[in-house]
Amino acid sequence: MEQHPKSLEAYHLLHNGTLALARAEQNGIRVDMEYVENKLTHMTRQMARKQKQFEESKFYKDWKASQDKEPNTNSPVQLQNFLYNVKGLKPPKLTGTGKGSTDKESLTALNIPELNTHLETKKLKKIRDYLEGFRREQVDGWLHTFFNLHLVISYRSSSDRPNLQNIPKRDKLAKNITRKALYPRLGHQLLEADFSGLEVCIACAYHKDPVMLKYINTGYDMHGDMAKQIFLLDDFDNHKPEHDYLRAATKNGFVFPEFYGDYFGNCAEYLAVQWGELPKGNWTYDQGVMVDGDRTLAKHMIGKGIHSYKMFEEHLKAIEKDFWGKRFKQYARWKERHWHQYQKVGYVDLLTGFRCTGVMTRNDAINYPVQGAAFHCLLWSFIELDRYLQTHNFKSRLIGQVHDSMILDVHPKELDKLTAIITKITTIDLPKFWDWINVPLNVDFEVCGVDKSWADAKKLSI
DNA sequence: GGAACTCGCCAC
DNA sequence: AAACGTGGCGAGTTCC
Numbered sequence: 040m041e042q043h044p045k046s047l048e049a050y051h052l053l054h055n056g057t058l059a060l061a062r063a064e065q066n067g068i069r070v071d072m073e074y075v076e077n078k079l080t081h082m083t084r085q086m087a088r089k090q091k092q093f094e095e096s097k098f099y100k101d102w103k104a105s106q107d108k109e110p111n112t113n114s115p116v117q118l119q120n121f122l123y124n125v126k127g128l129k130p131p132k133l134t135g136t137g138k139g140s141t142d143k144e145s146l147t148a149l150n151i152p153e154l155n156t157h158l159e160t161k162k163l164k165k166i167r168d169y170l171e172g173f174r175r176e177q178v179d180g181w182l183h184t185f186f187n188l189h190l191v192i193s194y195r196s197s198s199d200r201p202n203l204q205n206i207p208k209r210d211k212l213a214k215n216i217t218r219k220a221l222y223p224r225l226g227h228q229l230l231e232a233d234f235s236g237l238e239v240c241i242a243c244a245y246h247k248d249p250v251m252l253k254y255i256n257t258g259y260d261m262h263g264d265m266a267k268q269i270f271l272l273d274d275f276d277n278h279k280p281e282h283d284y285l286r287a288a289t290k291n292g293f294v295f296p297e298f299y300g301d302y303f304g305n306c307a308e309y310l311a312v313q314w315g316e317l318p319k320g321n322w323t324y325d326q327g328v329m330v331d332g333d334r335t336l337a338k339h340m341i342g343k344g345i346h347s348y349k350m351f352e353e354h355l356k357a358i359e360k361d362f363w364g365k366r367f368k369q370y371a372r373w374k375e376r377h378w379h380q381y382q383k384v385g386y387v388d389l390l391t392g393f394r395c396t397g398v399m400t401r402n403d404a405i406n407y408p409v410q411g412a413a414f415h416c417l418l419w420s421f422i423e424l425d426r427y428l429q430t431h432n433f434k435s436r437l438i439g440q441v442h443d444s445m446i447l448d449v450h451p452k453e454l455d456k457l458t459a460i461i462t463k464i465t466t467i468d469l470p471k472f473w474d475w476i477n478v479p480l481n482v483d484f485e486v487c488g489v490d491k492s493w494a495d496a497k498k499l500s501i
Numbered sequence: 502g503g504a505a506c507t508c509g510c511c512a513c
Numbered sequence: 514a515a516a517c518g519t520g521g522c523g524a525g526t527t528c529c
Contacts, residue, residue, distance in 0.1 A: 114525055115508050134508065142509060165510065168523060187520095195513090195519060202521045205512035213511085238513085301517045406518040410513090414519095442513045442519090 046392035053188055056418045059425040059437070060186040060196075066436040066448065067181040068203070069222040071492070075170050078216060082167045089160045098153035101126075112157060113164075115141045122149070144313075162213075169217040172201040182221075186440060188418075194393050194411035195442060196418070204441045206493075218494035223448040227435075229487040230454065231496060232461045233444030234417065234480060241413040242298070244390055244475045246373035250366055255478045262290040268358055269293060269310065270336070271343040281330050288314035293355075300402035303359040307352040321347045374405050390475050391415040416469060416480070417443050423464045433457075451489050458484055458501060 093099055093112070102110045102118075105125040110117055122128050123139035130139030131148035139145070143161075146154045176182055184203040191197050198204040206221075207213035223229045234240075236255075243251055254261045260277065266289040267275040277283050292309040311317045315336045317327040322345075327336030345351050363371040381387050381404040386396040389408045393415075399407070417440060424445065425437050434450035435457055449457060462482060470476040484499035 111525075113523085116526065119508095136507070138507095140508085161509090165523090169511085172522080191519060193519060197520050198512095199521060202512080205510090205521065207511060209512090217511095296517055299517045300515095302515075304516075400518095401515080402518065410519060414513095444513090 049392035052391065052415060052418060052422075055422045056188055059422045060188070060440070062425060063437045063439055064183050064185060066438045067183045068438050068446075068448070069224065070173050070177045070180050070182055070220055071222055072174070072177065072180050075174050075220050078220070079167065079170050079174070082163055082170075082216075086160055086163050086167070089156055089163070093153060093156045093160065096153040096156070098151060112160070166207070166213045166216050169201075169206065170220060173220055176201045184439060192395065193407040193414075194389065194391075194395070195414040196440065198439075203439050203446075215494050218496075219492045221493040222490070223487070226489065227448050227450055228454070228489045228491065229493055229496065230435075230447040230449045230457065230499075231444050231485040232447070232458075232465070232482050233441075233485075234413075234465065235483050237416060237443040237480070238409055238413045239298070240476075240478050240480055241390075241416065242370070242409045243478045244412070245377070245408060246370040247477065248367050248369035248373070250368075251370060252478060260286075262286050262294055265289045265294055265358075265362075268361075269355065270330075271340070271345075272330075279331070281328070281332070284328065285314075285330075293358075297359065297362060299406060303355040304352065306359075307348070307355045310355070311348055311351050317348065317351075319348045377408075378404055389415070390473070414442055416465075416473075416476075417445070419472065420461075420465045420469055421445055423468060424461060427460060427464070449486075454486070458499070462501075 090112070099110065102121045102125075105121055106117065110121070112118075118141045119139050122141065123130050128149060131145045132140040132142070134140045143158055146158055173182060176184075182201065182203075184201060185199050187197045187199070188194075196204075207217050221229075239251075240255060243255065251261075253259070263275060263277050263286050266272065266282070266286040269289055270285050272282060272285070275282055275286075277286055288310055292314055293306045296306055296309070312319065315327045317337055317340075322337040322341060324338040324341060325335055327338075327340075330336050330339045340346070340351065345354055377387070378401050381399065386394050387399070387404050387408050388394050389411045391412045393411060395407050395411075421437065421440055427433075428435060428437065433453055435453045436448050437445060438448045439446040445461070447457065461484075465482045466480050470480060484501065485496040486499045487493060487495040487497070
């Protein structure tokens with residue numbers, strides 16, 4: 040894959056972006072080293088207890104007896120061999136290279152109680168690894184994470200030493216333990232400003248699909264519409280927690296995967312098994328998550344005439360056909376045109392003046408321009424904000440970026456002014472600078488209390 | 502003894 | 514017709 044910025048404008052974006060990101064690297068983020076040391080000690084003890092419990096089990100003793108050395112519980116190869124060769128179990132799932140998988144989903148499916156203890160240890164280890172990374176990379180209690188603009192195939196950024204772009208957020212325990220280590224300057228507070236649905240918005244600039252434009256312009260709930268269709272909820276109401284749960288499932292298990300190039304087969308598995316807690320075969324009334332307090336998803340779906348996984352898959356196949364064939368027809372046509380263009384010329388151009396050249400799959404060719412240009416919206420905003428903070432002598436500083444969000448270390452007295460200027464840059468100045476942006480952009484803010492850690496982030500309503 | 506590969510899992 | 518995009522990182526394993 041050969042890459043190069045095609046235009047002078049693209050070159051300037053990278054040049055100015057590098058300078059602005061270098062200032063963020065230099066500013067850094069504070070680490071509470073006392074907390075990190077204490078937590079590491081505590082977690083190490085906790086893990087040793089769990090590990091001991093696992094090693095005393097019959098499962099572990101059988102494993103040990105089956106090979107000539109002490110089992111290494113960190114080794115997927117050894118576990119793979121014991122489960123699928125020695126014990127002869129049928130792998131619930133295969134890895135990319137076609138061997139029996141030992142990931143969380145597979146081990147859970149095997150239904151062996153001892154493996155749950157093992158999974159708990161692995162989860163704790165994963166969390167501990169973040170803290171160890173902070174400890175290793177910090178200098179006098181400060182992290183100066185690198186933000187790279189030259190490594191990603193789509194012209195996005197990456198981050199390393201340590202990677203500040205993959206600190207846990209969804210899992211509550213992991214989020215709290217890791218983010219409680221990270222602090223702003225004394226007397227300051229952390230602020231995150233993120234574009235809402237940026238990639239979906241930027242895709243619009245390429246495909247210009249009228250239905251999608253209407254969804255975004257009117258603020259009408261696309262994911263709610265899809266949840267209603269997939270789970271046959273005539274009375275869909277996102278104020279009901281159960282319906283909101285299925286809406287989130289739809290968004291993450293159907294709409295976004297379809298945008299990235301996935302198909303109904305994988306989506307069906309994800310929605311029914313992972314989210315819905317329904318089995319692969321025929322369904323009975325008492326299976327699955329609750330839908331309206333008094334009935335299960337299976338009971339609800341059976342009532343609508345779908346009484347097996349197979350039927351659900353067929354149902355989803357029809358919905359996919361409708362999704363691309365009717366609902367987002369122009370989006371689908373752009374994908375085809377764009378793919379054919381790539382096959383003819385051997386490259387894809389981004390709306391921000393960059394070009395990706397080389398061998399690509401269909402999904403690659405479709406995804407790169409959206410992913411890259413979306414990040415460039417963030418980068419442009421980052422540069423503008425950085426310049427503004429410099430020229431106006433703000434005490435607040437930009438300290439990082441996570442693809443569609445900016446992270447700031449803020450002086451409390453500057454908070455209101457900052458949210459105002461960020462809103463102006465991202466929603467007014469940016470669409471003015473790149474006039475190909477054809478939908479309104481929005482930013483959301485999350486803010487932590489003064490002298491509070493990153494784990495304290497809460498939605499800011501303005 | 503290090504490079505390259507594999508697996509698994511965190512983020513967007 | 515085919516079937517999820519981009520990274521970083523820990524670790525085990527294999528190859529040279």
